[in-house]
Amino acid sequence: MKTDVYSWRVARDLKMGLEREARRRKTSVSALLDLAVREWLNKRGADIDGDEEQRRLHQAALKCLGAFAGGDAYRSETGRQAVRKRVRERHAR
Secondary structure (H helix, E strand, C coil), X not given: CCCCCCCCCCCHHHHHHHHHHHHHHCCCHHHXXXXXXXXXXXXXXXXXXXXXXXXXXXXXXXXXXXXXXXXXXXXXXXXXHHHHHHHHHHHCC
């Protein structure tokens, strides 16, 4: 899903060439530009979905996430009840 916008000015002849090529390929100028940029980045060795970026994101997420500790093999089946019980105990007056 596209969420970010990037715009720039281009020469008239370049814009006309892009529009002509998009019509020839039966696609949009936006899709054509996405393809062109991805190909250019791949040729330069830039990995858009790089493993290093994924490792960085996982490390950042680990700071915010936690885990339940214990030896209950059935915790995935009884987790909802255990969490609700803890909440009731903490908020009981």
